[in-house]
Amino acid sequence: MAKKDGPAGPRLTTELEAIEKWSADEQDRLRKRLSGLDEEEGKFRQQLALIDKKLQENLDQRKKVAEELQRIPKAVLDxxxxxxxxxxxxEREMVAARAGALGxxxxxRQKEIQGLLEDPANKEAIEEYEKFRxxxxMLAxxxxxxxxxxxxxHEEIKKVLEPVFAALEGPLPKVDGEVVEVAIVGSIDPVGGVPAAIAFVFPVxxxxxxxxxxxxxxxxxxxxYRGLGAICGALGEVNAADAPLSWRESxxxxxxxxxLADYKVGPEIKQAMEAALLSAYARAHEFTAARVAVRLFWVDPDVLVPEEAGDGDGVDQPLPGISKPVQVVLRRGGSSEW
Amino acid sequence: MGIIEQYQRLGVKDIAGHLGLHPFDVIRVLAARGPLPEDLAFEESEQERIRGESGLEVWWTPGRRLEADSVHARGVLRSMVRELVARKIVAPRATRVDNLWRGLEDEDERIARRAVNLLLQEQFLKTVSSRLGIMVTVPADKVEALERIAAGTEMPASLAALWLAS
Structure with missing residues (x-):
C-alpha cells in the first residue's frame, strides 16, 4: 500500500508496517511449518514404502507358507x-535271515533222516515195512x-523204526532267537466306496x-506261497475267486x-483277507519253526503307490477287451509269469 | 504213505518244474481246494492231480511240427492259430494262456508269447480271468479270420510286426 502524508500517516504507517511484519513472520512461520510437514510427509512416505515392501514380502512369504502347508499331506504320503x-x-532281510537259519x-534234519535210512539195521526193517504195505x-x-x-x-518193525518216523513226521526244530514280526502291507483302492482293487506287498x-x-x-x-494261497481263498469266500490276480515287482x-472292479465285493473283503492271511501263517509249520509271525498292515493306496511312482497305467490307452493285469504285461513286452 | 515216499515228498517248486507251471500257478490250484496244508510237501501222485485240476495241456509234444513257412515267426503264429481253431477254443470255451506255447523250443516260445500279445491287441483273442490264472478264448466272430491266418491265405498287416520287428 502507498504511504500518504498527513496526521494520520504515522499511525497507519506503523500499523501497516506491523501488518507487513506480521505477514512476513506468519509466512515465514507457515513456510517453515509447511517445510516441516513436507519433511514429515517424506519420512512417512519412506516408512510407507518400507511397510509396503514389508507387506509385499509378507504376502510373498505367506504364499510360500500356504503352498508349503498345502504340500504337507503329499509330503506325509511321501x-x-x-x-x-x-x-x-x-523285513525282507529278517525273513531272509530266518530262511537261512531254518534252511x-x-x-x-535231512542228513539225520538220510543217516537213519542208510543205517543197515533200519534198512532191513524199512524193506519189510514197505513190503508189508x-x-x-490181502491180510484179510x-x-x-x-x-x-x-x-x-509189523508192530515190532514199527517199534524198530520209531526213530525214523519221529525224524520224518516230527515237527521241524525251531530256530534260535526271539519271534520276529513281519508285515504284509495291504491296501484297498475304493471307487465310489466299493473296493475296486487290492494290492499286497510282501516282505520277500x-x-x-x-x-x-x-x-x-x-x-x-x-x-x-502261503500269502497267495490265502488271498485266493479269501477271494473265493467273497465270490470273487475268478478276479484277475497278478504279481509284479514293487x-x-x-x-x-x-x-475287483467287475465283482460285487463289499468292505467285507478286508476282514476276509485278514482272517485268511493270519490263519494261513499261524497254521504253517515252517513259520512256527522259523519263529516268524506274519501280520497284516493296511495303508492308504497313495502310501503304497505314490502318484509319480506309478507305472503310467493311467497314461497309456487301455487295450480293448483285455484285462488290466494283462495290459500291464503287454506294455512290458510280455512276461514269463503269465 | 511209505517211508521212502515220505522222505521223497515234493515241494511246490518240484511240482511246478515237472509240470512246466509257475509255482504260483500250482498254489492257485491248491488254493482252489481250500486252505493250504500245514506242510507244503506232497506225494508224487499229487503231480498228476494238479495237472488235471490246472487245465494244463501240452500242445507241442516232441515231434509235433510247426507249419512250414518261409518266415519262421509267421510259421509259429500260424501253427498256434491252427491249434486254437482245431481245439475249438472258441468263447465261452477257454484255455490256459500258457497252453499255447507249452512244449515249444525256447526261441519259438518267445515268438509265441509275442504272437499272443499281438493277437490280444488285435482282438483275435480275448482274455478270461479265472481262479487258475489267465485264460484265452477266440471270439466266435474271429474264427473264420483265424482259419484263413492258419491256412496262410490271409495275414493282417498288424500281425506282421511279429516278424518285421525281429
Missing part, C-alpha cells in the same frame, strides 16, 4: 511311502493165526517269483494285485 519301503526292505536246520490189503484173506503173526511182527524279494527255478524253496518263497519286493 514320507510314509519311504518309511514303508525301508520297513519292507528291513540249515532242515538240511541237518504192499501185502496189507489169511487165516486169523497167520494174520496175527504178521501184524505182531521279487526273485521268489522271477527266479524261482534258480533258488531254494526257502521261507521267503513259502511266505509268498521296489524289489513281491507285490500281488487283485482287480
Amino acid at each position: 514320507r510314509q511311502h519311504e518309511a514303508l519301503l525301508r520297513s519292507v526292505q528291513a 540249515a536246520l532242515q538240511e541237518a 504192499e501185502v496189507e490189503p 484173506t489169511l487165516p486169523g493165526g497167520y494174520r496175527r503173526v504178521l501184524l505182531d511182527h 524279494g521279487y526273485e521268489v517269483c522271477r527266479s524261482w527255478s534258480e533258488r531254494p524253496e526257502d521261507l521267503s518263497a513259502l511266505l509268498a 521296489d524289489g519286493a513281491l507285490s500281488v494285485e487283485i482287480l
Whole structure:
C-alpha cells in the first residue's frame, strides 16, 4: 500500500508496517511449518514404502507358507511311502535271515533222516515195512493165526523204526532267537466306496517269483506261497475267486494285485483277507519253526503307490477287451509269469 | 504213505518244474481246494492231480511240427492259430494262456508269447480271468479270420510286426 502524508500517516504507517511484519513472520512461520510437514510427509512416505515392501514380502512369504502347508499331506504320503519301503526292505532281510537259519536246520534234519535210512539195521526193517504195505490189503484173506503173526511182527518193525518216523513226521526244530514280526502291507483302492482293487506287498524279494527255478524253496518263497494261497481263498469266500490276480515287482519286493472292479465285493473283503492271511501263517509249520509271525498292515493306496511312482497305467490307452493285469504285461513286452 | 515216499515228498517248486507251471500257478490250484496244508510237501501222485485240476495241456509234444513257412515267426503264429481253431477254443470255451506255447523250443516260445500279445491287441483273442490264472478264448466272430491266418491265405498287416520287428 502507498504511504500518504498527513496526521494520520504515522499511525497507519506503523500499523501497516506491523501488518507487513506480521505477514512476513506468519509466512515465514507457515513456510517453515509447511517445510516441516513436507519433511514429515517424506519420512512417512519412506516408512510407507518400507511397510509396503514389508507387506509385499509378507504376502510373498505367506504364499510360500500356504503352498508349503498345502504340500504337507503329499509330503506325509511321501514320507510314509519311504518309511514303508525301508520297513519292507528291513523285513525282507529278517525273513531272509530266518530262511537261512531254518534252511540249515532242515538240511541237518535231512542228513539225520538220510543217516537213519542208510543205517543197515533200519534198512532191513524199512524193506519189510514197505513190503508189508504192499501185502496189507490181502491180510484179510489169511487165516486169523497167520494174520496175527504178521501184524505182531509189523508192530515190532514199527517199534524198530520209531526213530525214523519221529525224524520224518516230527515237527521241524525251531530256530534260535526271539519271534520276529513281519508285515504284509495291504491296501484297498475304493471307487465310489466299493473296493475296486487290492494290492499286497510282501516282505520277500521279487526273485521268489522271477527266479524261482534258480533258488531254494526257502521261507521267503513259502511266505509268498502261503500269502497267495490265502488271498485266493479269501477271494473265493467273497465270490470273487475268478478276479484277475497278478504279481509284479514293487521296489524289489513281491507285490500281488487283485482287480475287483467287475465283482460285487463289499468292505467285507478286508476282514476276509485278514482272517485268511493270519490263519494261513499261524497254521504253517515252517513259520512256527522259523519263529516268524506274519501280520497284516493296511495303508492308504497313495502310501503304497505314490502318484509319480506309478507305472503310467493311467497314461497309456487301455487295450480293448483285455484285462488290466494283462495290459500291464503287454506294455512290458510280455512276461514269463503269465 | 511209505517211508521212502515220505522222505521223497515234493515241494511246490518240484511240482511246478515237472509240470512246466509257475509255482504260483500250482498254489492257485491248491488254493482252489481250500486252505493250504500245514506242510507244503506232497506225494508224487499229487503231480498228476494238479495237472488235471490246472487245465494244463501240452500242445507241442516232441515231434509235433510247426507249419512250414518261409518266415519262421509267421510259421509259429500260424501253427498256434491252427491249434486254437482245431481245439475249438472258441468263447465261452477257454484255455490256459500258457497252453499255447507249452512244449515249444525256447526261441519259438518267445515268438509265441509275442504272437499272443499281438493277437490280444488285435482282438483275435480275448482274455478270461479265472481262479487258475489267465485264460484265452477266440471270439466266435474271429474264427473264420483265424482259419484263413492258419491256412496262410490271409495275414493282417498288424500281425506282421511279429516278424518285421525281429
